[in-house]
Structures are given as structure tokens and as C-alpha cells.
Amino acid sequence: MINGLLVYHREDYEKNQWFAHEIMDCGRDHHLHIELVLTDELVLGMDEELFVTVKNKRMKRPSFVINRSRDSLIATHFERMGSRVFNSSFVTEICNHKGRTHQFVNANGIKSVKTWFVNRNYTPLEQLNHAFPLVLKAVNGHGGNEVFLLQNRDALTEKIENFPSDEYILQEVCGNPGTDIRVFVLGNQILAAVKRYSETSFKSNFSLGGQVEPYSLTEDEKQLVGKIIRFTRFDFVGIDFLLDKDGHFLFNEIEDVVGTRTLYQCYEMDVVHNFVSYIKSCLK
Structure with a gap:
């Protein structure tokens, strides 16, 4: 058997238990031993070398990690230890930040709706050349959460004043x-x-x-x-x-x-x- 890990945040695991257990069950049919690890049980660190503990027990390097946590630090740690990680730390880093995703893909000639990358600490909104309505998205949102359709300047101002993150993107509405x-x-x-x-x-x-x-x-x-x-x-x-x-x-x-x-x-x-x-x- 080849040993690997399936990593979830606890909240995501509770929503996706069927998929997680199907992965582990199917793994056995392919001679893969896949252990479920929740991120609140996981400690990453280094002393003489990089190490991982799960429930306070130091573990051997897994051959592979199925990373369903959206956390690129976790992916990078296991990659540096020599594990094969699905998806890679690069994919996790890029794809869980909508601004970086657009920079990566659009820079290679792929069209999207017009998009602005905004940081509340320094982006001058009055200098953005846009009309309304606009779509505001948290850079790290998923599943349609933290996505808002804004019809005017007052709605935009009110939303960003109470927005939980300094970073977000604004987009024109598609056709x-x-x-x-x-x-x-x-x-x-x-x-x-x-x-x-x-x-x-x-x-x-x-x-x-x-x-x-x-x-x-x-x-x-x-x-x-x-x-x-x-x-x-x-x-x-x-x-x-x-x-x-x-x-x-x-x-x-x-x-x-x-x-x-x-x-x-x-x-x-x-x-x-x-x-x-x-x-x-x-x-x-």
C-alpha cells in the first residue's frame, strides 16, 4: 500500500463527508492508504528538518497529499518534504486569489470581463474608469460567497467600508x-x-x-x-x-x-x- 493524506478544513469536511470517504474507500481499491487529516489536527514545523505532527504525533513523510484545504503553505510544506501534492502549491496559491488568477491567465492572452485589482489601503477608487453596475468579489471567496452586484457609487462605498478584507476585485457585468x-x-x-x-x-x-x-x-x-x-x-x-x-x-x-x-x-x-x-x- 502507498500511504497518503487527504487534508480538509473541518468545516469543509463536514460539508463534503461523502466525497472524502469515497476518496478513501476508492483508494483502498487502488492499493492506496489515504488517511483523513483535518487542519486543526495538523502542525507543520522544522527543527533539524521539516516535520509534520498529527494529533501531537510526528508522522513519516506521506508519498502523496490530496490537499482540499485551499492552503498553499500546507501544499508547499509537503512538497518540500518530497510528497506529491494534488493540486500543487503553485495552483493552490494562484487559484485561491482571484486577482492573481486573472493576472496569470489574462497575461497569457485569455480574455475576461474588464477587471480592477483593488487594495483598500492604496487604490484610488475615484481614478477607476468604470460605469455601474459592477460586481465586487473577495479575492479568496469560493462557491459564490462574498460576490455582490452593486448598482451605484453609494452601494460600492457602503460595501467596501464594511468589507472583511483589504483586497478585492471589481468587474464589469458580462453580457x-x-x-x-x-x-x-x-x-x-x-x-x-x-x-x-x-x-x-x-x-x-x-x-x-x-x-x-x-x-x-x-x-x-x-x-x-x-x-x-x-x-x-x-x-x-x-x-x-x-x-x-x-x-x-x-x-x-x-x-x-x-x-x-x-x-x-x-x-x-x-x-x-x-x-x-x-x-x-x-x-x-
């Missing part, structure tokens, strides 16, 4: 609000795509009550996704696209810890088996 396409990527290969939409909100997230259906990518859309996944190694992510007024893709964000509920709803595929099989193939 088809309430609809997006999520493309699931496994091992830098397109696994499937789904269309998410809402008839009552500009946010299409399934976890917030949006609808979902299978989506067939056109050849041009496949080429666009292919261009993004050539930038780095993605193990298992969701790449999200908004649609302009003509229905063309506009890059939106990349989910590092991507959920699988929409895949299971739209397709007859064993997502966990595919993911664990991929992990096993990377360890040979």
Missing part, C-alpha cells in the same frame, strides 16, 4: 449574467463541462440554488481551455467561463478545490474513481 460554463479538468485533460444558470440571480452557483445541465464544448472552446491548461499542471480543477453578449467564452476563475455534485448530476461517470486512478498513475 449574459446568471449563466456560466464550468469545465472540469483532470490531469490537464478535459473531463466534462456543465452549464450553470439561474433565473433569479446574477450568480449561477449550484450550491446557491442555480440550475445545471450538461454542456458540449465547441472545438473553439476546447482550444481555449487547452491553451489555459498548457500554462501549468492542473491535477483536478474547474475552469469557469462567463459568456459575452454573443455567447463567447470570457475567462472567470479556476476552482482549486472543485466540487463534483454537478458532474454526478449531469453525467454517468465515476468521478472519484477517475480522480483516484489518476493519482495512482502519477505515483508510478
Whole structure:
């Protein structure tokens, strides 16, 4: 058996217990022993060397780590110890900061809606050349949380005065609000795509009550996704696209810890088996 860890924050684990236990069960079928570790049980440190303790017990270096914590420090620590981490620390670092994600992807020629990277401590809002409405997003939000549609300057001022973070992004509203396409990527290969939409909100997230259906990518859309996944190694992510007024893709964000509920709803595929099989193939 090859030993590995599955790392979650406790709150996320409690919401995703089915997926976590399916991962561990499927691991046994692939001769992988996968131990669940919650971040509030985990201590990272160094003395003569880097070390990890779990529940106050120093542990041996795992061969691999499935990092579902969104924490790049955890990923980096295990990588420096020599473990294979899914997703890599680079992907976790980039994809859990929406500003950095856009800088990384847009700098490589991928179009998105117009976006401003804002820090409350130094960005002069009066110098931003924009019209309303605007979408405000926390840089580290996920699942549609901390995303707000603002109709005027007063609404923007009020929201940022009480915003919990100094950093956020502002975006123009796309031509088809309430609809997006999520493309699931496994091992830098397109696994499937789904269309998410809402008839009552500009946010299409399934976890917030949006609808979902299978989506067939056109050849041009496949080429666009292919261009993004050539930038780095993605193990298992969701790449999200908004649609302009003509229905063309506009890059939106990349989910590092991507959920699988929409895949299971739209397709007859064993997502966990595919993911664990991929992990096993990377360890040979």
C-alpha cells in the first residue's frame, strides 16, 4: 500500500463527508492508504528538518497529499518534504486569489470581463474608469460567497467600508449574467463541462440554488481551455467561463478545490474513481 493524506478544513469536511470517504474507500481499491487529516489536527514545523505532527504525533513523510484545504503553505510544506501534492502549491496559491488568477491567465492572452485589482489601503477608487453596475468579489471567496452586484457609487462605498478584507476585485457585468460554463479538468485533460444558470440571480452557483445541465464544448472552446491548461499542471480543477453578449467564452476563475455534485448530476461517470486512478498513475 502507498500511504497518503487527504487534508480538509473541518468545516469543509463536514460539508463534503461523502466525497472524502469515497476518496478513501476508492483508494483502498487502488492499493492506496489515504488517511483523513483535518487542519486543526495538523502542525507543520522544522527543527533539524521539516516535520509534520498529527494529533501531537510526528508522522513519516506521506508519498502523496490530496490537499482540499485551499492552503498553499500546507501544499508547499509537503512538497518540500518530497510528497506529491494534488493540486500543487503553485495552483493552490494562484487559484485561491482571484486577482492573481486573472493576472496569470489574462497575461497569457485569455480574455475576461474588464477587471480592477483593488487594495483598500492604496487604490484610488475615484481614478477607476468604470460605469455601474459592477460586481465586487473577495479575492479568496469560493462557491459564490462574498460576490455582490452593486448598482451605484453609494452601494460600492457602503460595501467596501464594511468589507472583511483589504483586497478585492471589481468587474464589469458580462453580457449574459446568471449563466456560466464550468469545465472540469483532470490531469490537464478535459473531463466534462456543465452549464450553470439561474433565473433569479446574477450568480449561477449550484450550491446557491442555480440550475445545471450538461454542456458540449465547441472545438473553439476546447482550444481555449487547452491553451489555459498548457500554462501549468492542473491535477483536478474547474475552469469557469462567463459568456459575452454573443455567447463567447470570457475567462472567470479556476476552482482549486472543485466540487463534483454537478458532474454526478449531469453525467454517468465515476468521478472519484477517475480522480483516484489518476493519482495512482502519477505515483508510478
